């Protein structure tokens with residue numbers, strides 16, 4: 001199960017369709033708080049997270065999601081219960097200090113092959 005987080009409806013749409021084509025089930029969130037709330041309810045294997053959103057940005061959102069797993073104490077490092085979080089970025093990545101929050105980066109504009117490589121590296 002995947003979660004697509006992006007404030008831009010067109011981007012959510014594209015990522016959702018590509019996930020669907022690869023056989024993934026997914027939910028959509030249009031802001032960071034909605035994503036954190038969704039992650040408190042549902043375990044996601046993969047989270048595609050836009051870094052630049054109004055309100056809560058992607059780095060803060062990833063920090064909160066990681067925090068949920070720490071507090072729940074159910075996801076030891078490397079366990080299948082830790083979501084794979086992919087930063088979907090514009091020109092700039094998450095920055096060196098935030099990079100450890102993310103398992104991978106998908107720079108926009110991305111190709112289907114780049115997304116496929118990320119999906120293939122993630123157990124669904």
Ligand SMILES: [Mg+2]
Pocket residue numbers: 006007008050051052053
């Ligand atoms: Mg955005």
